[in-house]
Amino acid sequence: MNLLTPAKVREGLEEVREGRAFALGLPLTFPGGSSLNPNRLPPVHRPNLRHGLPNANCVLGSLSPGSSDVMNDDLVVLHTQYSTQWDALVHVGSLFDADGDGESEPVYYNGYRAGVDVVGPSNPADCGIPGPDGTTTVDLGPVGIGTLAAHPVQGRAVMIDLAHHFGTAHRVVSYEDIDAVLHADGVDVRPGDIVTVHTGFAQRIVSMAGDPDPAVLHAYGAVLDGRDPALLEWITDSGIAAIAADNYAVELYPAHPAGSPTSILPLHEHCLFKLGVHLGELWYLTELAAALRAAQRTSFLLTAPPLNLPGASGSPLNPIATI
Template identity: 50%
Template structure:
């Protein structure tokens, strides 16, 4: 049987869920895991975990990611806002007033999911001495990811896309780790030792399949800035961020069995990462491990403040998290409006 790769990256789980797997550790979101998550619902209260999708504003986070452009759907000179429908000439006396609009947006501008097609690596998977551009589980750049559509010529992803994540119906037990409470509002590089102290202090238990959220407070800065975030707050971000170069931290992520890492900051991990004395290395080491090797989904720029406050006041850290991305075939990322139920 044909296999896309002859060797897999050290520390990866390629093939563990099947040669053609596209979900990675999202496979851990089983019915039993969802039933366990439902037991976290005690009050029936909900929290919206998305920023307004026009934030952070401008291009302060990424120079190529622009705010959404919202306009009326084209229909003659006036567009389709507040128009009489059906047209009076077709249905005399019709009283319906209808509005329709259209939006153009960068899928990873605000609160979003990264798919496994977002970050790949150059890796010699066929063992011929020449690295090739690949993504999780050996799916190929240019053939499976961002390949031209044979009919339209448009670039789109046929594997690992956001529609695959959407069909998985991402719902499970959310666990919040409150970095902001323990480390304060300013920049802090969070390694394994820091994280273990926080987990022990707050009696956090991370179980297989959990969707683990890190509250750093960066989302508070974004919301307070009202679209005018100071670049000095963003590059590097003034908040706690995971140290992607910490191998013990990556080992804990692997051993924990979690399905997703989520944060209210820009990239979950510190950007830029600490320097590494290697000839070849990933500039985004946590992305490399999660998206390329282990099939762990990443959520970025979520809004966790209100949930974090409520959980701390009630001495809790788990909740039911429902967060499917858009079912948009061919996309490598997606805005999301996650809901936490406590």
């Protein structure tokens, strides 16, 4: 994201011709339930307490005689990567011999160390949804999402519309496929661009109205082939700033078997661990993709800051595209 220089912001602004804006974030309550990912639960939304009373439709006259106010104040227990999200660089690291001593240790982008720079609990009791007296137990450090949030995420973005070219049947997409789409649509991918990938997955989630069908969704739409060396080389050589897709994981998960030890998320490993290229998941891209195609365009201004939550492994967001 350091490639999002003032020059890249100006490039993005040059793509604004109509002044039409598109919200690319799903409701934070979507996909719905936990059947797609049992490790990520939907938000818990509750009123807080005001002097021991429920702070929902709270008539303040009972607390402040003479007041005519009625108040609501609330809280959310939120899994940061449940819905539309940015992955922080700390989201996926690797066992890597960073010391050159023949022993692999858990490290993250740029050599940040587990247990030193990235600190978390080992006791399961210190994990999961806390009780009323629960405290913060993790600080994922400088490779957490707070580092990204400290700098505005805005610049030129391009659309790769896989759903238009390949439909929504399950397909593992190679660099050859990507290259064909780039040429067919005249997509001009420049260094520092944010690449968005439309598969139709998020639109299918929306159509399920918070009750997702895993049997349908796990076999729905295109996914990138993280085992394709040509695709990984293109990501490196293109100099892009980030990739955001409308599906889970961006890539095929788990990836095709490739011996051991090896990453089951090789595109994540390549982008987050090796390159420092952030990944976005579950973005809502269908309306934007249709508008761009109708206008015979593929590029736009993207504004996509994460929440400024220091030390977190990811963040929800409501990105805005302007064309």
